[in-house]
Amino acid sequence: xxxxxxxxxxxxxxxxxxxxxxxxxxxxxxxxxxxxxxxxxxxxxxxxxxxxxxxxxxxxxxxxxxxxxxxxxxxxxxxxxxxxxxxxxxxxxxxxxxxxxxxxxxxxxxxxxxxxxxxxxxxxxxxxxxxxxxxxxxxxxxxxxxxxxxxxxxxxxxxxxxxxxxxxxxxxxxxxxxxxxxxxxxxxxxxxxxxx
Numbered sequence: 687x688x689x690x691x692x693x694x695x696x697x698x699x700x701x702x703x704x705x706x707x708x709x710x711x712x713x714x715x716x717x718x719x720x721x722x723x724x725x726x727x728x729x730x731x732x733x734x735x736x737x738x739x740x741x742x743x744x745x746x747x748x749x750x751x752x753x754x755x756x757x758x759x760x761x762x763x764x765x766x767x768x769x770x771x772x773x774x775x776x777x778x779x780x781x782x783x784x785x786x787x788x789x790x791x792x793x794x795x796x797x798x799x800x801x802x803x804x805x806x807x808x809x810x811x812x813x814x815x816x817x818x819x820x821x822x823x824x825x826x827x828x829x830x831x832x833x834x835x836x837x838x839x840x841x842x843x844x845x846x847x848x849x850x851x852x853x854x855x856x857x858x859x860x861x862x863x864x865x866x867x868x869x870x871x872x873x874x875x876x877x878x879x880x881x882x
Contacts, residue, residue: 687840689714690746693734693755694785695727696792702811709814712737713788714744717826718836721792721818723811727752731759738767741840746771750783792817805856809878816855816879823847849880 697708706723710733713719720741722733731754734747747764749755751774764770775782795817796810805813822837823845830839837845853859856876863871 687742687744689716689744689840690748691737691744692748692784692788693730694750694783694789695724695730695752695755696721696789696814697727698810700807700810703808704811706811709811710734711785711788711792711818712741713784714836714840715784716828716831716836716839717788717821718840719788719792719818719821721814723815727754730754731761731763734760735763735767738763743767743770746773748773748775748783749785750775751777791821795821799855803854803856809856812878813855816850819879820850823850853877855879 691712691714693710693712695708696711698706701707702723704723705725707725708727709721709723710730711719711721712733720737722736724730724733730752747770749772754760756772756774761772764772792814796813799805799813799817800807800810822840823835825831825833825835835845854877856878859875859877860872861875863873865871
């Protein structure tokens with residue numbers, strides 16, 4: 687992709703139901719955002735690899751100077767998919783990394799949705815992924831987007847938002863538990879976002 691991406695790790699003080707303690711956020715200049723939940727910050731390189739495989743390989747990746755974002759598996763991924771130019775922010779200059787702003791906005795919206803819908807706090811990673819996906823599928827008043835959504839600019843395809851409109855986060859839903867034939871059971875569950 688002919689694009690510059692920024693990345694940083696968002697931490698949580700609470701371990702999620704899936705065992706995640708943090709998540710890697712990726713954002714570009716046109717507000718495309720992708721949140722990937724992680725069990726530890728040491729798995730950041732795997733999140734980068736997931737971004738490259740699912741979305742594409744940017745020409746430039748900007749992070750802070752954290753070791754997990756500049757060395758080890760992260761660096762190997764950048765070299766093997768690259769060359770991906772890597773740059774780091776100067777110490778104590780958070781404004782140089784757009785991911786910092788995206789994390790602030792993501793946290794604000796996650797907390798609002800969780801309190802508004804009564805979602806248990808241990809589902810924070812589901813909500814963060816959901817909010818990130820919504821933000822990427824929402825038009826922003828940026829001239830370079832020309833009325834398009836950030837995901838459309840990145841992928842070149844108009845997104846189908848049906849999956850995000852059919853239910854709201856943590857809405858009660860019925861689902862079928864297949865079980866042994868003919869013992870299918872209709873059970874009550876809660877919607878936690880689209881499964882890709």
